Amino acid sequence: MPTPPLPGGDATKCLTAVVDLLSGTLSTLSAAITGAVAVPPDPTKLLAAVKVVVDALKAINDNNCLPIKLPIPPIPGLPLPA
Secondary structure, eight states: OOOOOOOOSOHHHHHHHHHHHHHHHHHHHHHHHHHHHTSOOOHHHHHHHHHHHHHHHHHHHHTTOSSSOOOOOOBTTBOOOO
16 A cells, blocks of 8 residues: 655644644534533634634645645535635
């Protein structure tokens, strides 16, 4: 089985994208959990957190941080990045 090529992206941009991905994921969970415990989730906060995740995935792909491209799923109410 051939070894996949090593990523060749800018390390700083890749690190920033990964941190943004983690931050957006945690923000999404926080908004969902807060809504499940006390009140319905705030759709504005959820959409903003999901947008951070989508933008981070796009940055990871654009900067070739991984040897593969990550899929970016369509999110209702959020246009896919160009």
